[in-house]
Amino acid sequence: MKYRFLLLICSLFFSSIMFGAVDINGAIDARLEITDFKDMMYALHGAELNIKYTYANEGGDRLLAFVQIPYSSHINSDMFLEHYGDAYLIVKGSLKQPNIRIGRFDIPFGLIKTFDSHTTLLPQLFDKSLGLKKDIGAEVFGFYKMLTYDVSFTHGFNSFDMPRNDKPITFRLGLETDAINCGVSYLNTTHSMDDMANTKRIGLDIEKNINPFVIRGEAVLGKDPDGKGFSVIIDFPVFLGIDGRGSGLIWKENTTYQAYGLELRKEMFFLTVGFGFTHTSEITNKNLLVFQTIVKI
Amino acid sequence: MKLRLLFIFNILFLIFNFSVAHAGVCIWRFPDKDIQTLFSKATGYKTEVLTYSKPERVKIESLLGAKLDDDETKFNLYRIYKDTTKIGLVLTHSVKGQYGAIEVVVGLTSKYDTILKSHKTVIGNVLIQRDREIQSKDLRSSKYLGQFIGKTVKSKFDNITLVSGAEKSSQAIIFSVRKLLIVQKVLDQERKK
Numbered sequence: 229m230k231y232r233f234l235l236l237i238c239s240l241f242f243s244s245i246m247f248g249a250v251d252i253n254g255a256i257d258a259r260l261e262i263t264d265f266k267d268m269m270y271a272l273h274g275a276e277l278n279i280k281y282t283y284a285n286e287g288g289d290r291l292l293a294f295v296q297i298p299y300s301s302h303i304n305s306d307m308f309l310e311h312y313g314d315a316y317l318i319v320k321g322s323l324k325q326p327n328i329r330i331g332r333f334d335i336p337f338g339l340i341k342t343f344d345s346h347t348t349l350l351p352q353l354f355d356k357s358l359g360l361k362k363d364i365g366a367e368v369f370g371f372y373k374m375l376t377y378d379v380s381f382t383h384g385f386n387s388f389d390m391p392r393n394d395k396p397i398t399f400r401l402g403l404e405t406d407a408i409n410c411g412v413s414y415l416n417t418t419h420s421m422d423d424m425a426n427t428k429r430i431g432l433d434i435e436k437n438i439n440p441f442v443i444r445g446e447a448v449l450g451k452d453p454d455g456k457g458f459s460v461i462i463d464f465p466v467f468l469g470i471d472g473r474g475s476g477l478i479w480k481e482n483t484t485y486q487a488y489g490l491e492l493r494k495e496m497f498f499l500t501v502g503f504g505f506t507h508t509s510e511i512t513n514k515n516l517l518v519f520q521t522i523v524k525i
Numbered sequence: 526m527k528l529r530l531l532f533i534f535n536i537l538f539l540i541f542n543f544s545v546a547h548a549g550v551c552i553w554r555f556p557d558k559d560i561q562t563l564f565s566k567a568t569g570y571k572t573e574v575l576t577y578s579k580p581e582r583v584k585i586e587s588l589l590g591a592k593l594d595d596d597e598t599k600f601n602l603y604r605i606y607k608d609t610t611k612i613g614l615v616l617t618h619s620v621k622g623q624y625g626a627i628e629v630v631v632g633l634t635s636k637y638d639t640i641l642k643s644h645k646t647v648i649g650n651v652l653i654q655r656d657r658e659i660q661s662k663d664l665r666s667s668k669y670l671g672q673f674i675g676k677t678v679k680s681k682f683d684n685i686t687l688v689s690g691a692e693k694s695s696q697a698i699i700f701s702v703r704k705l706l707i708v709q710k711v712l713d714q715e716r717k718k
Contacts, residue, residue, distance in 0.1 A: 282571075284572070287568065288571050404558070439659050465657065471625065497595045498595065
């Protein structure tokens with residue numbers, strides 16, 4: 229019985245590949261990190277195998293399943309939880325109808341929604357302002373004319389800032405045009421230790437092309453704990469196909485955290501090589517130099 | 526030690542490969558939105574991932590007059606439906622422009638050829654979904670992209686007027702559109718015969 233079931237699964241899988249419904253790819257991100265110009269560490273930051281399956285009926289795509297099988301040499305770290313382990317199912321409505329996503333995914337708040345920080349070497353505002361990026365739950369999303377909407381109800385798993393972020397509700401309303409992308413976001417969570425307290429965050433994000441530059445900005449304001457801050461990320465071409473990215477962020481919550489950095493990257497077919505430098509206001513680990521290699525499969 | 530060697534290799538790789546162009550697999554970022562521009566009557570689309578055999582690769586390269594990039598191992602094709610009727614195709618491609626990647630979206634339709642007395646696949650519309658070109662507005666204009674409408678895999682593209690000051694990127698877009706037409710012919714049209 230077990231073997232028959234396995235055979236059925238295998239035949240479904242391979243017939244799906246035959247019909248072009250399965251897309252498999254992967255990547256390995258290895259990094260050499262030098263902290264404060266003295267401590268050196270090699271790390272397999274993340275290896276990932278991505279499997280995407282699309283089911284369609286006679287009217288079009290109806291179901292999208294995505295699973296990322298990840299591995300890292302620091303699998304339980306915040307960095308890993310922030311950037312790896314998506315696994316979700318999207319039930320697609322007809323065109324213009326809402327879509328439903330169930331599983332583990334990026335919550336729809338601010339630049340998390342529009343900026344892919346999966347491989348970036350620079351610090352991100354959500355790390356301090358939300359303490360959460362990926363979560364397990366359900367999301368409804370879609371668009372109407374130039375407006376996009378996302379609402380998610382999630383559990384608060386994998387938050388790297390407990391006891392905050394229990395059962396977060398996140399909402400983002402975006403405007404997408406050729407000239408500008410912007411959005412307003414709201415997040416409300418309960419504290420797992422104290423049901424009376426709710427962390428609230430409101431955010432404004434913007435992405436504007438002033439070619440050849442891409443400028444992204446985000447401002448976040450919140451209560452319990454009170455905090456406010458902003459970040460700016462600028463993409464720019466350097467020369468001979470090398471892409472540059474500079475970023476700066478400030479987050480005030482009890483103390484003031486500041487970080488800025490520069491990243492250079494060159495993509496060559498299967499291989500991407502990168503260099504990043506970050507300076508933060510932390511007492512230790514103030515300066516971080518990173519050499520990065522990404523091999524895509 | 527192995528990792529150390531890997532990083533040294535990467536630095537050398539970076540130095541020696543400055544000028545090589547890059548292109549690659551590209552997703553359709555805003556299908557639900559773009560589909561209204563490309564096919565106003567569409568009600569849905571089906572996603573397919575096209576891979577190719579060695580003879581198919583040889584044929585694509587021969588028709589294109591250039592090698593496929595090493596990372597171009599697959600292409601995304603989207604079949605467009607009005608209810609349950611196929612009304613067109615969309616293909617996407619990323620090509621290197623003057624200031625970074627240009628992501629091209631091509632909508633193809635079927636048109637009846639009265640001379641050949643058969644249907645042929647023609648370009649219905651071309652969109653740029655992402656770019657960082659200084660002359661982005663001109664490259665996205667209907668004056669430039671409109672020149673592609675009606676062209677087929679057999680058409681000549683050397684009569685397309687390039688955007689002044691953005692000749693390299695204009696050529697890259699032409700190359701990308703031609704490549705997608707050839708990919709559709711070899712990996713979709715000819716497989717059905």
